Amino acid sequence: MRYFLALILLACGLSVAAQTGLPPAPYADRQLDDPAKEEAARNLMDELRCLKCQSQSIADSNAPMAGDMRSQVRERIAAGETPEQVRDWLIDRYGSWVSYDPPMTPTTWPLWIAPIILLIAALLLAKGRFRRKKDKK
Known part of the structure; x- marks a missing residue:
C-alpha cells in the first residue's frame, strides 16, 4: 500500500513539474493599441488551429501554445506584416494543418x-x- 501511495505522489509531483515556469507571451492576452491591426490579428487568429487543442482556434484556446501563437501573430502584425504573410510563416513553420483554410x-x-x-x-x-x-x- 505504501508503494502505491508513493507512486501516486510521484505521479502528481511529475505533473506539477511538467508545468512551464515561463512567463506568458507578451501579447497572448493583450490587445494591440491600433484597432485596425488588432482586428486583422483577431481575424487571422480565428482562422488558425491550436496545435494542442486541435478543435479550437488559437483565439479560443487557453493552451500555452495557443497563447504563444497569438502573441506571434500580434507581434508580426504590429511590425507591419500582412495577415497573409503571417499565415504563410505559420504554415511554413507548422505545416498547412495549422490553417482551417489550407492551400x-x-x-x-x-x-x-x-x-x-x-x-x-x-x-x-x-x-x-x-x-x-x-x-x-
Missing part, C-alpha cells in the same frame, strides 16, 4: 475534391434509386 497543394487536393466526388456519387445513386421505383410502378 491547395498536391497533398491536400484530395481533401478539396473528395466532397465534390461524394456529392456527385450521392446524386447518381439517388437518381438510380428513384428511377428503379418509377419502373416498378
Whole structure:
C-alpha cells in the first residue's frame, strides 16, 4: 500500500513539474493599441488551429501554445506584416494543418475534391434509386 501511495505522489509531483515556469507571451492576452491591426490579428487568429487543442482556434484556446501563437501573430502584425504573410510563416513553420483554410497543394487536393466526388456519387445513386421505383410502378 505504501508503494502505491508513493507512486501516486510521484505521479502528481511529475505533473506539477511538467508545468512551464515561463512567463506568458507578451501579447497572448493583450490587445494591440491600433484597432485596425488588432482586428486583422483577431481575424487571422480565428482562422488558425491550436496545435494542442486541435478543435479550437488559437483565439479560443487557453493552451500555452495557443497563447504563444497569438502573441506571434500580434507581434508580426504590429511590425507591419500582412495577415497573409503571417499565415504563410505559420504554415511554413507548422505545416498547412495549422490553417482551417489550407492551400491547395498536391497533398491536400484530395481533401478539396473528395466532397465534390461524394456529392456527385450521392446524386447518381439517388437518381438510380428513384428511377428503379418509377419502373416498378
